[in-house]
Amino acid sequence: MTSAPVPTPDAGLRARTRVLTPRAEPLAALPGPTNVLAWTRAGDGVVGWGEVARFEPAGPGRFAAADAWWREFVGGVEVRDEVGLPGTGPLAFVSMAFADEPGRSVVVVPRVVVGRRGDTTWVTEFDPHEPAAPVQPVRRPSVPRYAEGELSVSDYRAAVSEAVARMRAGAADKVVLAHDLTAHTDEPVDQRFLLHNLAARYPGCWTFAVDGLVGATPELLLRRGADLVTSRVLAGTTWPRAGASGDELAAELLASRKDRAEHEYAVRSLAEALRPFCAELSVPDEPHVLRLPNVLHLASDVSGRVREDASLLRLAEAVHPTAAVGGTPTADALRLITELERMDRGRYAGPVGWVDARGDGELGIALRCAEVDGAAVRLFAGCGIVADSDPDREVEEAAAKLRPIRDAMEG
Numbered sequence: 473m474t475s476a477p478v479p480t481p482d483a484g485l486r487a488r489t490r491v492l493t494p495r496a497e498p499l500a501a502l503p504g505p506t507n508v509l510a511w512t513r514a515g516d517g518v519v520g521w522g523e524v525a526r527f528e529p530a531g532p533g534r535f536a537a538a539d540a541w542w543r544e545f546v547g548g549v550e551v552r553d554e555v556g557l558p559g560t561g562p563l564a565f566v567s568m569a570f571a572d573e574p575g576r577s578v579v580v581v582p583r584v585v586v587g588r589r590g591d592t593t594w595v596t597e598f599d600p601h602e603p604a605a606p607v608q609p610v611r612r613p614s615v616p617r618y619a620e621g622e623l624s625v626s627d628y629r630a631a632v633s634e635a636v637a638r639m640r641a642g643a644a645d646k647v648v649l650a651h652d653l654t655a656h657t658d659e660p661v662d663q664r665f666l667l668h669n670l671a672a673r674y675p676g677c678w679t680f681a682v683d684g685l686v687g688a689t690p691e692l693l694l695r696r697g698a699d700l701v702t703s704r705v706l707a708g709t710t711w712p713r714a715g716a717s718g719d720e721l722a723a724e725l726l727a728s729r730k731d732r733a734e735h736e737y738a739v740r741s742l743a744e745a746l747r748p749f750c751a752e753l754s755v756p757d758e759p760h761v762l763r764l765p766n767v768l769h770l771a772s773d774v775s776g777r778v779r780e781d782a783s784l785l786r787l788a789e790a791v792h793p794t795a796a797v798g799g800t801p802t803a804d805a806l807r808l809i810t811e812l813e814r815m816d817r818g819r820y821a822g823p824v825g826w827v828d829a830r831g832d833g834e835l836g837i838a839l840r841c842a843e844v845d846g847a848a849v850r851l852f853a854g855c856g857i858v859a860d861s862d863p864d865r866e867v868e869e870a871a872a873k874l875r876p877i878r879d880a881m882e883g
């Protein structure tokens with residue numbers, strides 16, 4: 473794997489997309505255990521490896537900086553796209569820090585991308601081609617040893633209690649608080665092992681890996697394709713328990729005033745931030761229930777027609793952080809997060825996904841994920857807190873949200 477500085481346009485970069493036969497599963501094409509790039513759902517999506525260029529913006533201007541850098545980069549690429557589908561041509565994988573400070577965001581342009589959409593599989597390669605890397609077998613990690621993270625479970629419970637007290641006193645309407653957990657294995661984790669397990673168990677989620685952040689998120693922050701923008705907003709959660717059927721849990725969730733309020737804040741924050749960019753915006757009146765193996769969520773699919781010439785990254789700048797991962801009002805909630813969470817979220821709960829040369833692409837919210845750094849792994853989960861939240865239930869909810877990545881590590 474190589475890492476290169478931004479090439480100047482006259483460096484003569486060329487990228488070619490061509491059809492690959494036979495039809496293949498992108499995740500199976502990943503040749504090595506690290507430097508893995510992926511965004512797939514139910515067998516479709518894109519994976520990448522090798523590195524033509526990378527950019528690491530930080531601070532409140534990180535989205536604008538990433539957007540400008542990427543435009544300049546693709547402006548200097550001679551593109552030959554023989555497929556012409558969303559995701560073909562040169563693309564960059566993106567993973568943005570949750571917070572303005574501290575935080576490191578990453579934009580990576582892979583040398584090779586393999587993608588699939590329905591019956592079409594393609595490869596995009598930059599010149600000069602690397603010799604085809606032999607696919608190394610996927611390695612199962614040793615049984616992980618878990619330890620408390622920067623915010624222990626008991627401190628998380630205390631932070632939730634404090635947030636409830638503050639919100640009863642009017643400090644905010646909703647705040648999303650998260651905590652972390654660490655895991656260690658004997659040898660560096662093969663990120664593909666996590667991806668394969670997540671994709672198999674959560675086919676309705678977007679399975680992703682960008683610069684060591686690996687997960688399967690059920691929440692689509694934004695997809696932009698031509699002038700159409702869509703989003704799947706989630707907030708309001710329950711989880712399976714003995715004696716309750718899926719239908720009963722779903723009915724309870726739809727009837728829960730607390731969960732409906734949490735959900736309403738999240739939908740409103742997304743819609744209000746997106747509306748100035750849209751000629752039309754369609755927001756469902758009622759949420760539906762998204763059922764996953766570990767949790768059930770209230771979900772709303774929002775869609776609109778973009779009026780302005782705003783790229784996916786600029787739209788993401790406008791909507792991040794939604795109340796699904798920040799809170800309401802945003803500024804008050806972010807202050808509470810800094811004060812009560814007392815940990816660096818890194819890229820957890822930030823936008824993650826890919827962008828193409830047209831400024832289109834897909835960005836999810838990086839949830840149900842972990843930062844993999846060799847044999848050290850940091851897992852994250854959070855919950856929306858409102859004035860009538862019960863701290864014990866929020867601790868349980870966070871544990872349910874850690875399940876996907878824990879199970880993926882444990883195989």
Ligand SMILES: C=C(O[C@@H]1C=C(C(=O)O)C=C[C@H]1O)C(=O)O
Nearest residue numbers: 706707708709796853854855856
């Ligand atoms: C913050 C997380 O999830 C978010 C919070 C939810 C909630 O509080 O009900 C539901 C889905 C996500 O928007 C997480 O998984 O870490």
